[in-house]
Amino acid sequence: MLNLKCLVESNSLKSIPSSYICFNKNEENDFMLIDETNDIPTIDFSQLISSDLNARSVAIQKLGDACRDWGFFMLINHGVSETLKDEVIKGSQCFFDLSNEDKKEYIGEKLFDPIRCGTSFNLKVDKTLYWRDYLKCYVHPQFHVPNKPIAFSETLEEYVTKSRELIGELLKGISVSLGLEENYIQKTMNVDMGSQLLVINYYPPCPKPELVMGLPAHTDHGLLTLLMQNELCGLQIEHNGKWIPVNPLPNSFLINTGDHLEILTNGKYKSVVHRALVMNKKAARISVGTAHGPTLDTIVTPAPELLSKDSPSIYRGITYKDYLQLQQSRELERKSCLDCIRI
Ligand SMILES: O=C(O)CCC(=O)C(=O)O
Numbered sequence: 001m002l003n004l005k006c007l008v009e010s011n012s013l014k015s016i017p018s019s020y021i022c023f024n025k026n027e028e029n030d031f032m033l034i035d036e037t038n039d040i041p042t043i044d045f046s047q048l049i050s051s052d053l054n055a056r057s058v059a060i061q062k063l064g065d066a067c068r069d070w071g072f073f074m075l076i077n078h079g080v081s082e083t084l085k086d087e088v089i090k091g092s093q094c095f096f097d098l099s100n101e102d103k104k105e106y107i108g109e110k111l112f113d114p115i116r117c118g119t120s121f122n123l124k125v126d127k128t129l130y131w132r133d134y135l136k137c138y139v140h141p142q143f144h145v146p147n148k149p150i151a152f153s154e155t156l157e158e159y160v161t162k163s164r165e166l167i168g169e170l171l172k173g174i175s176v177s178l179g180l181e182e183n184y185i186q187k188t189m190n191v192d193m194g195s196q197l198l199v200i201n202y203y204p205p206c207p208k209p210e211l212v213m214g215l216p217a218h219t220d221h222g223l224l225t226l227l228m229q230n231e232l233c234g235l236q237i238e239h240n241g242k243w244i245p246v247n248p249l250p251n252s253f254l255i256n257t258g259d260h261l262e263i264l265t266n267g268k269y270k271s272v273v274h275r276a277l278v279m280n281k282k283a284a285r286i287s288v289g290t291a292h293g294p295t296l297d298t299i300v301t302p303a304p305e306l307l308s309k310d311s312p313s314i315y316r317g318i319t320y321k322d323y324l325q326l327q328q329s330r331e332l333e334r335k336s337c338l339d340c341i342r343i
């Protein structure tokens, strides 16, 4: 199977294969790239769970504003240790360093394979290949991860459990920010038994990074994605028609809203468009995301409580599973899959 890391390390890579050259990369030049990184909202998790009701309510307000205006924020004071995050990154590097023989059993094309590794986005539909290898694992409600490298499974189990706890608290805050009961999203979306997909992205070094794309502009499925990365940057988010580079604060998590939060809120909280550039000629960038969604059979529709005569439903209901299938069958592109279910 195609494995970009192997290709890059084989020394045979004198020039970028034409299949990777992203010709339309700058077609979106109307998007001026500017550095408004410092404006990206920051949410203090400790305030969100504070027993001081006033502090909590201020944090919830900030959280709602961040979801409405950006669909993206950095989460600080979240209580997850740097050691655990480092172990996840190190384990990820070791996983991608395994031999092809060791990884063979995880190679797959099927969307609902519990564990699958591959390259680009979806080889069946990609017109251009993306400069990225990946490992995807369904880690909830059943926990599936590779049994190699040693101890990676334990590290990941601890990490994805912590990430679910953080997302649970964020969803409470988001429910309240919408004027809904605290457990509204968790209950209606069956989040306790919901799907959690771990995605580890490996962007190998590239001799001509300006010619390739790690992941093109897209939105994520699910309610919220929690993301972290090694020391290399590359993520950009779309905000007010501009690409904003993300330079994470030390020890922060990056959180973005997903398509299903947009559906549930009837467009009030938009799913943020983002992309990953490749910027490094010498080192690999690793990012680790967990996408948190409802159970696969949950039909997601706009919350009736948020609808009115003036604000009728703009999305038709669809099960999470059908939505994932729809998304996977299409080329990853700027226009999000939400367009398929817009009324
Ligand atoms: O690598 C990144 O920073 C972003 C990854 C991403 O957008 C994804 O896995 O959906």
Ligand SMILES: [Fe+2]
Pocket: 218, 219, 220, 274
């Ligand atoms: Fe994404």
